[in-house]
Amino acid sequence: MEEFLTLLLAGVSVGAVYGLIAIGLNLTFWTTKTMNFGQGSVMMLCAMLTATMIAQGWPQVLSILAALAVIVVLMVFTETYTVRPALKIEGSMGWAVSTLGVGIVLQGFASLWFGSQALAFPDIIFSAIDDVVVFGVHMSLQYLAVLVLALVLVVAFELLVRGTVWGRAMRAVSMDADLASVIGIPVRIIVLGSYIGSGVLAGISGILVAQIGGTVDPAFGFELVIFGFVAAVLGGMGSTTGALAGGLVAGVLQQMVGGYISSAAQHGMAFALLILILVVRPQGLFGQREVVKV
Amino acid sequence: MIIAFRTVLTRLITHPVFILAAIAALFFGSAFLSGGTVAILGFLMLNILLAQSMNLLTGIAGQISLGHAGFYGMGAYASGILMKTVGLPFVVTVPAAALIGALTGYLLSFPAGRVREFYLAMMTLAFGLIFREVVREWDDLTGGAVGLSGVPSTTLRTLHVFGYTLDGLDYFRVILIVTVIVMWLVHNFIQSRYGRAFYAIHASEVAAGCLGIPRAGTKQLAYTLAAGMAGLAGGLYAHMIGYLGPESFDLARSIAVLVTTVVGGLGSMAGQIMSAVVFTFLPEKLQVFAEYQFIVYGLILAFTLILLPRGLAGLLLLPPRFIKPSSLRHAVAAEVAIRPVETDKDAALVVQGVTMRFGGLTAVDDVSLELHPGRITALIGPNGSGKSTLVNVISGIYTPAAGSVRFFGETITGLPDHRIAASGLLRTFQDPRLVPRFTVRENLLLGAHRRYKSSALAATLGLPSAAREEAQFLGTVEAVTRMAGISDVLDQPLESLPYGYRRLVEVGRALLAEPRAILLDEPAAGLSEAEMTLLARMIRAMKEAGLMVLLIEHHMDFVAELVDDVVVLDSGRVIYHGDIGGMRQSPEVIAAYLGTAETEHA
Numbered sequence: 073m074e075e076f077l078t079l080l081l082a083g084v085s086v087g088a089v090y091g092l093i094a095i096g097l098n099l100t101f102w103t104t105k106t107m108n109f110g111q112g113s114v115m116m117l118c119a120m121l122t123a124t125m126i127a128q129g130w131p132q133v134l135s136i137l138a139a140l141a142v143i144v145v146l147m148v149f150t151e152t153y154t155v156r157p158a159l160k161i162e163g164s165m166g167w168a169v170s171t172l173g174v175g176i177v178l179q180g181f182a183s184l185w186f187g188s189q190a191l192a193f194p195d196i197i198f199s200a201i202d203d204v205v206v207f208g209v210h211m212s213l214q215y216l217a218v219l220v221l222a223l224v225l226v227v228a229f230e231l232l233v234r235g236t237v238w239g240r241a242m243r244a245v246s247m248d249a250d251l252a253s254v255i256g257i258p259v260r261i262i263v264l265g266s267y268i269g270s271g272v273l274a275g276i277s278g279i280l281v282a283q284i285g286g287t288v289d290p291a292f293g294f295e296l297v298i299f300g301f302v303a304a305v306l307g308g309m310g311s312t313t314g315a316l317a318g319g320l321v322a323g324v325l326q327q328m329v330g331g332y333i334s335s336a337a338q339h340g341m342a343f344a345l346l347i348l349i350l351v352v353r354p355q356g357l358f359g360q361r362e363v364v365k366v
Numbered sequence: 367m368i369i370a371f372r373t374v375l376t377r378l379i380t381h382p383v384f385i386l387a388a389i390a391a392l393f394f395g396s397a398f399l400s401g402g403t404v405a406i407l408g409f410l411m412l413n414i415l416l417a418q419s420m421n422l423l424t425g426i427a428g429q430i431s432l433g434h435a436g437f438y439g440m441g442a443y444a445s446g447i448l449m450k451t452v453g454l455p456f457v458v459t460v461p462a463a464a465l466i467g468a469l470t471g472y473l474l475s476f477p478a479g480r481v482r483e484f485y486l487a488m489m490t491l492a493f494g495l496i497f498r499e500v501v502r503e504w505d506d507l508t509g510g511a512v513g514l515s516g517v518p519s520t521t522l523r524t525l526h527v528f529g530y531t532l533d534g535l536d537y538f539r540v541i542l543i544v545t546v547i548v549m550w551l552v553h554n555f556i557q558s559r560y561g562r563a564f565y566a567i568h569a570s571e572v573a574a575g576c577l578g579i580p581r582a583g584t585k586q587l588a589y590t591l592a593a594g595m596a597g598l599a600g601g602l603y604a605h606m607i608g609y610l611g612p613e614s615f616d617l618a619r620s621i622a623v624l625v626t627t628v629v630g631g632l633g634s635m636a637g638q639i640m641s642a643v644v645f646t647f648l649p650e651k652l653q654v655f656a657e658y659q660f661i662v663y664g665l666i667l668a669f670t671l672i673l674l675p676r677g678l679a680g681l682l683l684l685p686p687r688f689i690k691p692s693s694l695r696h697a698v699a700a701e702v703a704i705r706p707v708e709t710d711k712d713a714a715l716v717v718q719g720v721t722m723r724f725g726g727l728t729a730v731d732d733v734s735l736e737l738h739p740g741r742i743t744a745l746i747g748p749n750g751s752g753k754s755t756l757v758n759v760i761s762g763i764y765t766p767a768a769g770s771v772r773f774f775g776e777t778i779t780g781l782p783d784h785r786i787a788a789s790g791l792l793r794t795f796q797d798p799r800l801v802p803r804f805t806v807r808e809n810l811l812l813g814a815h816r817r818y819k820s821s822a823l824a825a826t827l828g829l830p831s832a833a834r835e836e837a838q839f840l841g842t843v844e845a846v847t848r849m850a851g852i853s854d855v856l857d858q859p860l861e862s863l864p865y866g867y868r869r870l871v872e873v874g875r876a877l878l879a880e881p882r883a884i885l886l887d888e889p890a891a892g893l894s895e896a897e898m899t900l901l902a903r904m905i906r907a908m909k910e911a912g913l914m915v916l917l918i919e920h921h922m923d924f925v926a927e928l929v930d931d932v933v934v935l936d937s938g939r940v941i942y943h944g945d946i947g948g949m950r951q952s953p954e955v956i957a958a959y960l961g962t963a964e965t966e967h968a
Contacts, residue, residue, distance in 0.1 A: 107484070109432070109487070153668075154668050154672070157672045158671060158672055161671055161672075162428070163483055164483045164484035164487065165483070165671065166671050166672065168432075168483075168487045169430070169624070169628065169671055170667065170669070170672060171668075172432060172491075172667055173664045173666065173669070174668050176661075176663055176664030176668075177660075177661050177665055177668060178664075179660065179664070180659075180661035180662075180663075180664055181661060183660065184658075184661070291617075294491075294495055294617065295495050295499075298488070298495060301492070302492075305485070334503065335503050336499070336500050339496045339499040339500055340500055343493060346489060347473075347474070347477065350476075350480065350481055350485060354477060354481045354485075
């Protein structure tokens with residue numbers, strides 16, 4: 073029982089982070105029908121920079137903010153020089169390949185600067201051994217903190233999208249960018265903003281996952297993005313509630329399969345889930361079927 | 367100057383004598399090279415195979431694979447395990463590797479018909495990453511992270527074929543021959559209706575579907591073939607060094623294959639060879655390159671498609687063509703462009719009570735109309751009245767909320783577009799949807815896709831039956847272009863032609879499908895007077911041949927001299943049905959076009 077609850081908490085907590093990654097992917101999908109295939113490297117870079125700066129003796133909050141600032145610059149570059157020009161290319165090939173390219177470059181530089189060894193990630197609030205006893209079960213405070221933080225971010229994000237002018241403007245762009253531009257919405261800024269937001273969410277997710285795992289290395293991130301994508305597809309591309317639900321399902325399943333079956337099956341599980349949902353219900357649990365305008 | 371250079375270089379490298387000489391030089395010349403160099407040449411062949419595989423998938427069919435190392439690894443482990451653990455012979459394990467690769471690609475691409483291509487791109491990325499993890503974890507079978515050693519190989523002198531022990535040189539020759547044969551087959555395939563169908567799906571899925579090309583099946587075939595080729599390369603790789611480790615099949619390997627293809631030039635087989643040479647020898651000869659390889663690869667991916675979309679091939683060579691030159695030489699002259707249509711008592715297209723909604727908007731509201739052989743029906747109405755939506759419903763792009771469409775007595779409502787096209791119901795689009803890089807001839811031949819009888823195997827092997835069929839359709843293409851008045855631009859790429867030509871080509875392409883009914887969506891828009899005369903001639907020829915014709919058009923003079931019946935739509939409803947004289951008198955039609963005067967109840 074204790075093992076089950078521990079796995080469940082780990083699954084829910086990791087799953088909430090997957091949901092956060094998925095929301096980051098959704099954000100650019102809304103505005104441009106694109107997503108950053110190099111998102112994994114954004115997560116890695118943010119976590120690596122944070123870890124390095126803290127190791128240099130910077131205050132933790134300042135390190136995180138500085139790392140996020142670097143991510144913002146990076147996303148502006150990505151959108152301007154690799155996504156926008158690539159939209160001219162027929163289909164998804166242009167931007168899928170170019171954003172993956174940026175991710176590969178970042179991974180290459182990270183290996184060069186930091187070496188390919190894993191960097192220890194410092195404990196930010198709690199350490200891995202802090203726990204709290206609930207109903208006689210030891211629960212890791214780190215997992216709980218990550219869960220709470222991820223949930224708070226998801227709710228804040230949803231309020232931002234629903235309640236503010238910018239959120240409404242973004243939804244207008246997602247419906248019809250040309251029309252939005254005609255009625256005076258600064259489409260260019262919204263699109264850029266969606267990339268920045270997406271990068272910031274990825275960066276925070278990177279820090280959260282690194283906090284749980286305790287280390288970060290240059291290859292960190294690629295597989296996490298796959299889980300984020302599984303979460304997004306499972307919940308239905310574009311749906312925030314769906315992303316969170318999909319993330320939780322993927323996270324819990326992953327921990328359960330990993331805990332009770334094997335870690336090989338754990339890796340295969342995400343993939344099986346992805347292929348299954350795309351075959352059976354490509355619009356996901358909460359998404360709407362895409363109508364292709366001809 | 368540049369064009370002349372490209373022409374000369376293209377002629378040279380595609381000349382059979384040059385190709386045979388190059389193969390012979392490699393085959394016999396390798397005997398005078400060091401063992402190390404021969405080994406690198408072997409890797410070069412494998413890289414060429416992988417690049418050709420990626421090119422077929424990405425360059426021709428427009429689908430993305432970010433996990434090619436996964437397919438490659440499937441093949442390598444399959445052949446390695448089958449030979450080392452099960453004890454099967456080389457001649458079984460290597461084909462098995464190709465089959466297992468193909469099966470993987472087939473299963474992976476199951477969602478192909480239902481989702482857009484980037485979903486599959488992400489799936490291949492996931493597959494590549496997960497393949498490596500599973501190999502690392504499943505150590506009973508794969509040797510895990512330590513790897514699988516002792517696979518029979520030439521390095522260990524343990525690879526036997528029919529009792530003969532192969533050394534490095536023999537094995538290189540085996541790989542060379544396999545590569546040459548595979549490339550010959552792929553080349554035949556690309557220059558057949560299948561290659562053209564792959565490229566048509568790449569250019570516009572909707573347009574391809576409306577010519578009878580099934581998008582799901584075509585994409586799945588592309589993944590299957592490409593993964594099979596990668597699996598074959600993997601099977602050959604397994605016996606080169608006798609050791610398989612998971613890190614040989616990681617993301618970096620997948621990226622390297624993608625980089626080779628993008629740099630070589632999407633769509634060009636020759637470009638793939640050039641690029642494979644560069645990326646095989648560069649890391650070997652240039653240590654600095656090896657060090658910064660990942661960063662360089664990333665930069666190439668980030669910017670090549672934007673800055674140099676056609677890669678090396680685009681710089682050095684003429685664009686690849688999709689019809690065999692030999693078929694062109696043997697084109698059989700055809701007498702008529704349009705064969706008379708056989709009709710029977712059910713010969714009609716009956717649209718009954720069709721309603722189509724988009725969210726809260728009812729675009730087509732309870733519309734009924736009939737088309738009959740040898741009659742031209744005009745569909746008229748103001749912008750936004752639902753004309754194109756109705757055509758999209760009839761041609762199977764949309765499924766209506768209510769109502770039915772029957773064609774020759776069969777209900778076709780809700781069938782996929784390619785099935786409807788296959789039943790002989792063809793259409794054109796308001797904005798011509800052709801393949802921009804195809805020549806006029808290639809675009810037209812695409813129309814005949816549904817009429818081909820010869821199999822993919824016959825086309826791939828270049829059998830005479832397939833060649834004869836191609837030659838016949840090439841004859842019909844010429845007859846159609848004579849009627850359309852576009853014979854002088856037959857071999858020009860479509861993207862270089864003015865708009866009017868594109869419209870005529872699109873109508874001609876639909877005719878090559880030998881339709882029994884044709885739906886023309888504003889075919890005269892943007893045409894000059896002379897072009898309109900040609901178009902009118904084509905439409906009359908369709909009527910004479912007994913086709914059912916639906917003509918959406920705003921140009922009233924053009925409509926008036928052609929049509930038999932008129933249906934007028936307004937806000938999705940039929941407001942008039944009859945002849946054109948009556949239409950001009952109809953108060954409803956006048957109101958729809960000119961608006962009513964303010965009346966007492968307004």
